Amino acid sequence: MNRCSAFEILPDEILLNIYEYLHHIDIVYSFFNLNTRLNRIINEFCDNFNLNTATYKQFKYILSNIGSNIRSMVINGNWLSFLANEIHSVKFDSNLSLIFPNLHTLTLEYFTGEQLCTYLEKLQTPKLVKLNIKCLLEQRQDEILEQILSRNQQLKFIRFDQDSIFLSLRITNTTLFYGNIQELIVNLIDHEMLADLFTLLPNLCRLHINTGQSPFVSTENLANISPLAHLNDFKLCSIGMSWGFEEITDILCKMPSLQKLTLLLSTTDHRLVNKKNLSVILPSSTIQINFFILYYFSESSGDLDASLDTWPLRQISSTRFTIRSDRYALAHTVPFNINSMILPSIIAENILPVWKYMGSVKNLIVDRTLPSNNILMIVQHLHGIQALTIEATASQSIQSVVLHLPHLKWLKITGPCELFPILKAAPNLNDLSIDFDGFNRLINNDLLETRIKFTNLRHLVLSTTNSTDTIDSLITQALERCREEGLIYLCIKGSLSQYGSRTIRGRFADHSYLAQNDSFRIDHREKRVHLWL
Numbered sequence: 001m002n003r004c005s006a007f008e009i010l011p012d013e014i015l016l017n018i019y020e021y022l023h024h025i026d027i028v029y030s031f032f033n034l035n036t037r038l039n040r041i042i043n044e045f046c047d048n049f050n051l052n053t054a055t056y057k058q059f060k061y062i063l064s065n066i067g068s069n070i071r072s073m074v075i076n077g078n079w080l081s082f083l084a085n086e087i088h089s090v091k092f093d094s095n096l097s098l099i100f101p102n103l104h105t106l107t108l109e110y111f112t113g114e115q116l117c118t119y120l121e122k123l124q125t126p127k128l129v130k131l132n133i134k135c136l137l138e139q140r141q142d143e144i145l146e147q148i149l150s151r152n153q154q155l156k157f158i159r160f161d162q163d164s165i166f167l168s169l170r171i172t173n174t175t176l177f178y179g180n181i182q183e184l185i186v187n188l189i190d191h192e193m194l195a196d197l198f199t200l201l202p203n204l205c206r207l208h209i210n211t212g213q214s215p216f217v218s219t220e221n222l223a224n225i226s227p228l229a230h231l232n233d234f235k236l237c238s239i240g241m242s243w244g245f246e247e248i249t250d251i252l253c254k255m256p257s258l259q260k261l262t263l264l265l266s267t268t269d270h271r272l273v274n275k276k277n278l279s280v281i282l283p284s285s286t287i288q289i290n291f292f293i294l295y296y297f298s299e300s301s302g303d304l305d306a307s308l309d310t311w312p313l314r315q316i317s318s319t320r321f322t323i324r325s326d327r328y329a330l331a332h333t334v335p336f337n338i339n340s341m342i343l344p345s346i347i348a349e350n351i352l353p354v355w356k357y358m359g360s361v362k363n364l365i366v367d368r369t370l371p372s373n374n375i376l377m378i379v380q381h382l383h384g385i386q387a388l389t390i391e392a393t394a395s396q397s398i399q400s401v402v403l404h405l406p407h408l409k410w411l412k413i414t415g416p417c418e419l420f421p422i423l424k425a426a427p428n429l430n431d432l433s434i435d436f437d438g439f440n441r442l443i444n445n446d447l448l449e450t451r452i453k454f455t456n457l458r459h460l461v462l463s464t465t466n467s468t469d470t471i472d473s474l475i476t477q478a479l480e481r482c483r484e485e486g487l488i489y490l491c492i493k494g495s496l497s498q499y500g501s502r503t504i505r506g507r508f509a510d511h512s513y514l515a516q517n518d519s520f521r522i523d524h525r526e527k528r529v530h531l532w533l
Contacts, residue, residue: 008034008035008037008038012041015038015041016041016045019041019042019045019046023053024045024046024048024049025049025050025051025053025054025058025062026058027042027045027046028042028046028058028061028062028065028066029058029061029062032065032066033065042066043066043069046066046069047069047070047071047072047102048070048071048072048073049062049070049072049073049074050073050074050107051073051074051075051076052074052075052076052109052458052459052489053430053458053488054488055488055532055533056488056521056532056533063099067099067100068099068100068101068102069102070100070102070103071102071103071104071105072103072104072105072106072107073100073103073105073106073107074107074108074109075106075107075108075109076109076110076489077108077109077110077111077112077115077116077137078110078489078491078530079530079532080115097123097124097125097126100125101125101126101127102127103125103127103128104127104128104129104130105128105129105130105131105132106125106128106130106131106132107132107133107134108131108132108133108134109133109134109135110134110135110137111133111135111136111137112136112137112138113136113137113138113144113165116133116136116144117143117144117147120144120147120148120151120152121147121151123151123152126154127154128152128154128155129154129155129156129157130155130156130157130159131148131152131155131157131158131159132159132161133158133159133160133161133164134160134161134163134164135161135163135164136160136164136165137165138165142168144167145167145168145169145186146169146171149178149181149200149201150178153178153180154180155180155181156180156181156182156183157181157182157183158181158183158184158185158186159183159184159185160185160186160187161185161340161363162187162210162237162340162342162363162365163363163365163387163389164187165187166187166188166189166210166212167186167187167188167189168188168189168190168193169188169193169196169197169200170193170196171196171199171200174199176200177199177200177201177202178200178201179202179203180203181201181203181204182203182204182205182206182230183204183205183206183207184197184201184204184206184207184208185206185207185208186208186209186210187209187210187211187212188209188210188211188212189211189212190211190212190214191209191211191214191217191219191238191241192214192218192221194209194219194222194251195221195222195225197209198222198225198226198228198254199225199226201228202226202228202229203230204228204230204231205230205231205232205233206231206232206233206234207228207231207233207234207235208233208234208235208237208262209235209236209237209238210237210238210342211236211237211238211240211241212240213240213241214241217241217242217243217244217247218247219246219247219250219251222250222251222254223250225254226254227253227254227255227256228254228255229256229257230257231255231257231258232257232258232259232260232285233258233259233260234251234255234258234260234261234262235261235262235263235264236251236262236263236264236265237264237341237342238264238265238266239264239265239266239294239342239343239344239347240266240344241265241266242266242267242268242296243265243266243267243269243272244267244268244269244272245269245271245272245277245281248263248265248272248281249281252281252282252283253281255283256283256285257283257285258282258283258285258286259285259286259287259288260286260287260288260289260290261282261286261288261289261290261291262289262290262291262337262338263289263290263291263292263293264291264292264293264338264341265291265292265293265294266293266294266295266296267293267294267295267296268295268296268297270295270297270303270304270306270307271307272291272293272295273291273293273295273304273307273308273316273331274306274307274310275307275310275311276310277307288337289333290333290336290337290338291331291332291333292330292332292333292336292338292341293330293331293332294328294329294330294347295328295329295330295331296326296327296328297327297328297329298327301320301327301329304329308331314334315333315334316331316332316333316334317331317332317334317354317357318330318331318332319351319353319354321350321351323346323350328350330347330351330354332354332357334357335357335360336357336358336359336360336361337360338358338360338361339360339361339362339363340361340362340363340364341361341363341364341365342365342367343364343365343366343367344366344367344368345366345367345368345369345370345391346368348366348370348374348378349370349371349374352374352377352378355377355378355381355382356381357381358381358382359381359382359383359384360384361382361384361385362384362385362386362387362407363385363386363387363388364382364385364387364388364389364390365389365390366378366389366390366391368391369391369392369393369415370390370391370392370393371392371393371394372392372393372394372398372416372417372418373398373399375390375392375417375418375422376398376399376401376403376418376421376422377399377401379403379405379422380401380402380403382405383404383405383406383407384407385405385407385408386407386408386409386410387408387409387410387411388408388410388411388412388413389412389413390412390413390417391413391414391415392413392414392415392416392417392418393415393416394415394416398418398421401421403421403422403424403425404425405422405425405426406426406427406428407428408422408425408426408428408429409428409429409430409431410429410430410431411426411429411431411432411433412432412433412434412461413433413434413438414434414435414438414463415435415438416437416438417438419434419438419441419442420442423442423454427455427456428456429454429456429457430456430457430458430459431457431458431459431461432454432457432459432460432461433460433461433462433463434461434462434463435462435463435464436462436463436464436494439462439478457486457487458486458487458488458489459487459488459489459491460478460487460489460490460491461490461491461493462478462490462491462492462493463492463493463494464492464493464494478490478492487533488532488533489530489531489532489533490529490530490531490533491528491529491530491531492528492529493527493528494527
């Protein structure tokens with residue numbers, strides 16, 4: 001009691017300094033309702049909550065006490081079924097705005113398209129201006145983007161991360177537009193949707209597009225589209241398609257106020273890496289250009305050489321390689337100021353010398369498999385990486401490399417990757433997704449067990465394709481990890497036996513760790529088991 005009293009009489013400045021070192025969730029859960037003065041300080045200081053880091057008990061406490069003060073919030077779609085009965089409004093009933101009347105920024109993670117559409121039908125929070133959607137899963141991609149634009153007239157900033165599904169956009173009413181949207185980051189199925197996007201969002205200031213693959217590139221439908229007069233930041237990521245100089249010209253002529261341009265493209269047109277040619281089509285307002293361009297040439301490289309020579313030596317770097325009988329060159333600007341990338345593995349492993357320039361990359365997805373050795377060779381340069389998704393194949397021998405990954409928070413690796421160097425170098429890892437085989441190798445290696453300590457790991461996702469007795473033992477081992485590492489969320493993906501499905505709740509509830517902690521929820525659906533502690 002004396003310690004509590006001593007804490008309560010500390011000056012506001014000291015309390016604020018203490019709170020700087022604590023998570024907002026822990027502050028509210030530990031100190032709220034001790035007295036009115038602490039409540040006032042907490043209400044002023046704590047308005048940003050990542051509920052993905054909250055235990056089930058903390059989640060309920062926070063929403064029931066300070067929901068009206070929350071201005072920024074992160075919600076995990078995997079937890080919706082847990083909340084359906086006890087906190088029905090968080091499952092996106094019409095009174096969500098009553099619980100969060102001051103909500104300004106909302107981040108939704110691991111939602112399916114179905115869940116997101118249901119949510120958007122109910123969302124009427126009057127002060128919401130920023131919507132971030134991460135790891136959007138399958139289902140109903142045809143209508144998601146249109147629903148977001150049409151149902152939330154106060155929104156200004158909409159961001160889908162590159163781990164989300166690709167979306168479509170088709171408009172039939174050409175007189176319709178949404179002047180409130182100033183920023184859009186999205187994955188589009190087809191580049192031809194750009195014309196509809198330009199029509200719908202005339203006041204965009206920032207537009208980042210990641211496109212899917214199409215048989216060919218055409219920008220003819222942009223001809224009669226009005227310019228985006230306010231757009232100053234544009235990024236186009238389309239490595240899977242071959243773009244020409246004319247198509248990029250058609251796009252840039254609609255951006256008279258452009259200041260920053262970022263291009264990640266494939267091409268056979270040397271003019272796209274020629275500084276003099278680019279200067280002709282760039283708006284006079286442009287002050288920064290970043291590009292990562294994969295150039296294919298069948299015979300002479302003379303045109304490419306001449307184009308690269310138009311750049312000052314330290315403003316551009318290039319490397320050349322052969323895939324089967326095809327010859328490629330990769331040209332990129334220096335410094336490399338591109339934060340997020342999706343690359344085919346066949347490209348990623350053929351540009352190993354280039355990765356030394358890419359320390360600024362924060363989010364990397366490598367599509368299809370890479371040998372473990374190459375993964376380590378790439379990751380050693382990514383000191384600023386925050387999210388990494390890679391599929392691995394085994395290497396006969398592992399090279400010794402020094403890794404330093406202090407900012408890595410989210411890691412998804414499938415296949416037989418050499419996990420130890422990565423995990424050892426990532427002390428702040430928060431979210432880990434691996435298959436059962438990788439997890440089994442990790443926890444059954446005595447050396448790793450003693451040397452790796454996940455001090456910040458909160459989410460663990462385990463995947464399996466088998467239904468064997470081994471899974472039962474691994475579930476038990478995973479629960480031990482929950483106890484030892486302080487995990488708050490465990491997901492097991494894969495088919496369980498019919499017996500396992502019927503008894504899964506009992507097996508979790510009988511575990512000694514959970515038996516001592518009665519505040520947890522479990523859900524088994526769609527070949528997934530979710531445990532929220």
